[in-house]
Amino acid sequence: MVWSSTTAPSSFSEIDLPKAPRFLASVVDALHHDLRFAPDDTKLRQMNAAEELIGRVKPEQLYPMDFVVYRVTGYRPETTDFDTTLVGKALIRDLCIFVQTLSAEIDLPMQSERGLAIPLDQVAARLGITRRTIQRRRADGLVLHWVRDESGRRFVGCFPDSMDRFLESCPVNMGSRWRRVDQEERAELLSAARLLHESTGQSLDAVAGELAARFGRSRSTVRRVLRADDRQNDTPLFDTHGPLTSRDACVCIRAREMGIPVTSCAERFGKSSSALHRAMLRERVSRLQALPLRWSVLPTFNRPDADQVLLGLDVVERGLPGPDLVVDIREPLASCSEADRERMVVASHWLLARASSVLLELDQQPDASQVDAVESDLRWAGRLRGAIVRQGLPAAFQACEHSLGRPVWGLPREEARRWYQRCLQACWEVVDALEPRLSSRLESRCIAAMDRLLATRKPASRPRAAARHDSDQLQFAWMHRQLVMWPWLEPDHHWISRRSRLQKADHDLITERWGCDGLRPLRVQELVRKHGGTSTAMQRKLHGLEVQLRMNRLS
Structure with missing residues (x-):
């Protein structure tokens, strides 16, 4: 659908819409706060990135905050402050507010390559709603901008491509969709629903579908009215939960990680355990498919023995930094040859390509072994890139030493930790974009990346004496979860370090599964071939051990 305005409005009010409400997510608020002194081109770039992300967000899906930061800014956060998730509907609302607020801080003309922005009166007429209702449509993805006309007056308007994108996901007759359900219509809906359910025994969703067609309402509106009535009554008409949403699946995943049995979640949602397992598996796939994986395609990838040629090397399988690694920044790192480095770069690209290929072949109800294979490949690729970093x-x-006038380990501990994290992040971004044929330029690109970062640093007023540290003061946990795009697939350093309290067989199993002690992470099927048993038994064993480690339930 293509839509545009052909005539410019004659006059506008400078105050065309109330001040944008506050952000629901602290991460989006922080993104806006960080841009308060940024130049206009930076604000414009992040505003456009946020608007592009709005079109990709699914309202019922949960999104990790570090992923949102990466998609808006292009950088991954260095700390664990954003180890939370936000439901898509709330994220859409905040991103729309983010775009509108940033547009008010830059001089955005009403006529651009996107077309001619129209004021709210024309937007309301186009959608068949009132101006007041427009303010509530931000949660549905209606993106508005502050723009300036030729006379210099500012107003809130909507560009044609924003309107087209919004209309693609919403009915044309918006007025009927958003017409409020009054008490009389509500009573008729409830009475008809009661008669239909008592006579046919249909589920809530089936009743909502039939009544939606009868009353000219959407299925979701009727379902919402019926559920609201059931919550208010001591004897609800319907006792079913309805289809499991992405949010429900995320709740089940989190509960299972904390050791809550799936049967308890099944009782809570009124579903079978197998239905919950299927929903959790679909959610894992959705998270993986949302990752912006990038890799270089090489002729070797087309060989039938590519796995053996590219992955069957000691440099690819051993000596990899895992979640258990503790780094002393004063200790020199053992270097490898350029040939080995190129092998690691090629192997990481092949693992990403292989994982993406499997994701494309997954059907609507994927197999658990396929999903585990993708997740294990991503973990392995992350380990390889960590080794290159x-x-x-x-x-x-x-x-850093050339700029600071002393080694990083000569700084106070907290300052040394911050510079260590900055160096890691800068090197990771270099490795993330490193092509195999350019692996020999790793050092020069890391130096260039740090020089760009140091150029923005305010020089110290006067030099300070070098700090003295005890032998263990400059030892830091490897920041793997803060570097990769898939932190939910990686174990936390705190609980994985407790594996030393397990029995030897269990200790070795966890080490092989998660890739500790420099080893690559193994799939469930590989563990079954090595230790025997079935995939189901192995998954239960691993889950039990992981719950003990996470919740510190070790004797």
């Missing part, structure tokens, strides 16, 4: 760290430290 460690090869570039000395060069990054050297750039």
Whole structure:
């Protein structure tokens, strides 16, 4: 659908819409706060990135905050402050407010390559709703901008492509969709629903579908009225939960990680345990499919023995930084040859390509072994890129030393930790975009990345004496979960370090599963072939051990 306005409005009010409400998510609020002194081109770039993300967000899906930061800014957060998730509907609302607020801070003309922005009166007429209702449509993805006309007056308007994108996901007759259900219509709906349910025994969703067609309402509106009535009554008409949503699946995943049995979740939602397992599996796939994976395609990838040629090497399977790694930044890192480094770069690209290929082939109800294979490949690719990052760290430290006038480990502990994290992030971004044929330029690119970062640093007023540290004060946990795009697939350092309290067989199993002690992470099927048993028994065993480690239920 293509829509545009052909005539410019004659006059506008400077105050065309009330002040945008506050953000629901602290991460979006922080993104806006960080831009208060940024130049206009930076604000415009992040505003456009946020608007593009709005069109990709699904209202019922949960999104990790570090993923939102990455998609808006292009950078991944260094800390764990954003280890939370936000439901898509709330994220859409906040991103719409983010776009509108940023547009008010820059000089945005009403006529651009996107077309001619129209004021709210024409937007309301186009949608068949009132101006007051427009303010509530931000939660549905209606993106508005502050723009300036030729006379210099500012107003809130909507660009044609924003309107087209909004109309693609919403009915044309918006007025009928948003007409409020009054008490008389509500009583008629409830009476008809009671008669239909008592006579046919249909579920809530089936009754809502039949009544929606009869009353000219959407299925979701009727369902919402019926559920609201059931919540208010001591004897609800319907006792079913309805289809499991993405949010329900995320709740089940989190509960299972905390050791709550799936049967308890099944009783809570009124579903079978198998239905919950299927919903959790679909949610895992949705998270994986939302990842912006990038890789380079090489001729070797087309070989039938690509797995053996590219992955059957010691440098690819051993000596990899895992979640249990503790780094002393004063200790020099062992370097590897350029050939081995190129092998690691190629292997990481192949793992990403292989994982993406499997994701494309998954059907609506995927197999658990296929999903586990994708997740294991991503973990392995992350370990390989971490090993390459460690090869570039000395060069990054050297750039810091030239700028700071002393080694990083000569700074106070907290300042040394911050610079260590900055060096890691800068090197990771270099490795993330590193092509196999350019692997020999790793050090020079890491130095250039740090030079760009150091150029924005305010020089110290006067030099300070070098700090003295005890032997363990400059030891930091490897920041793997803060670097990769899939932090939910990686174990936390705190609970994985407790595996030393397990029995040896259990300790070795967890080590192989998660890739500790420098090993690559193994799939469930690989563990079954190595230790015997069935996939189901192995998954139950691993889950029980992981719950003990997470919840610290070790004897």
